[in-house]
Amino acid sequence: MRKIIALSSGIVFFVLTTCAFGVDRNRENNVSKLSVQGNGKIEVPADLFKVSVGVLTTDKKLDQAMNMNSDKMKNVEEVFGSLGLSKDEYKTSGFSVNPVFSPRPKNVSSKWERKIISYEVSNTFEVKSTNIKLIGKLLQSAADAGANKIGDINFGLSNPNVYRGDAIKAAVNNANNDAMALANAAGLSLTKIIDISLNNFYVPNLRMSNASFALKDGSSFNSVPVNPGMIKLNVDVNIVYEVQPSAL
Numbered sequence: 001m002r003k004i005i006a007l008s009s010g011i012v013f014f015v016l017t018t019c020a021f022g023v024d025r026n027r028e029n030n031v032s033k034l035s036v037q038g039n040g041k042i043e044v045p046a047d048l049f050k051v052s053v054g055v056l057t058t059d060k061k062l063d064q065a066m067n068m069n070s071d072k073m074k075n076v077e078e079v080f081g082s083l084g085l086s087k088d089e090y091k092t093s094g095f096s097v098n099p100v101f102s103p104r105p106k107n108v109s110s111k112w113e114r115k116i117i118s119y120e121v122s123n124t125f126e127v128k129s130t131n132i133k134l135i136g137k138l139l140q141s142a143a144d145a146g147a148n149k150i151g152d153i154n155f156g157l158s159n160p161n162v163y164r165g166d167a168i169k170a171a172v173n174n175a176n177n178d179a180m181a182l183a184n185a186a187g188l189s190l191t192k193i194i195d196i197s198l199n200n201f202y203v204p205n206l207r208m209s210n211a212s213f214a215l216k217d218g219s220s221f222n223s224v225p226v227n228p229g230m231i232k233l234n235v236d237v238n239i240v241y242e243v244q245p246s247a248l
Contacts, residue, residue: 033194034183034241038175039234042167046206046228048158049132052093052151053142054124058100062119066097069121072146076125079141083134085127093126124149130158135226155206155228164201167235172196175239188243199236206231 055072059065080090100118127138132155139150157163183190206229 031194032188032243034179034188034190034243036175036179036182036239036241037199038171038173038178038237038239040167040170040172040174040237041235042163042170042233043230044157044163044233046155046157046231047132048128048130048156049135049228050126050128050154050156051135051139052124052126052149053139053147054094054122054149054151055147056120056122056149058118058120060118062097062121065119065121069123073123073125075145076142076147079138079145080125080127083138083141084131085129085134085138089129090125090127092123094122094124096120096122098122122149124151132226132228153208153226155208155231157203157231157233160203160231160233163233164235167201167233168198168237171235171237172239175237179239179241183241183243183246187246189246191242191244193239194242195238195240197238199238200234202234204232204234 053076055069055076057065057069057072059068077090098120099116100120102115102117104114105112135153143150179190182188208226208228
């Protein structure tokens with residue numbers, strides 16, 4: 001059975017599903033038990049995004065490639081500040097310098113040697129912010145400043161533990177409902193809970209591929225619609241009940 005309960009003016013939803021169950025009897029103390037697993041899911045709107053923004057430069061001279069990269073990255077960082085991002089909302093997540101070698105010819109002679117023909121310098125910022133409405137302007141401004149490496153956008157929750165209790169309540173309510181239905185169908189009654197345990201609390205991230213906002217001639221990141229959608233939190237609980245035959 002599936003049941004949907006709307007909370008907080010439709011922003012949060014409980015999705016309850018039935019799972020595994022079983023009954024066993026402990027011969028030593030003659031106690032009958034009913035085991036039920038309950039699953040609870042909560043859907044809440046994403047309030048956090050994370051994206052990588054970087055610069056890749058190439059030049060025959062290493063110092064030139066380094067200087068060009070440094071200048072463009074400074075411009076990108078200035079953009080972050082002008083948009084209101086604090087230094088806590090971005091950090092350097094990758095830096096590399098790689099030589100580019102001459103391609104191997106088809107008819108290579110024994111005297112041919114591979115040579116360095118240029119250098120690639122790559123530097124990347126990871127931006128993490130709760131200002132989701134800023135994404136389009138952020139990417140466009142960074143691109144205008146020289147950024148030419150844009151990663152996938154990941155959406156998530158800034159504080160998922162705020163919803164942890166609601167997810168657990170949904171799972172426990174589901175388990176209780178299943179236990180009562182099973183006991184009634186079997187002519188049993190629930191007397192008390194013997195054991196209860198929490199299996200997991202899973203919070204996935206949503207990813208928007210950069211291919212979905214690849215720019216065409218004359219287009220702008222500002223015109224790209226960004227809808228992060230809902231984050232589905234998932235939790236499982238196991239509950240063991242003591243049961244006895246229902247009174248006639």
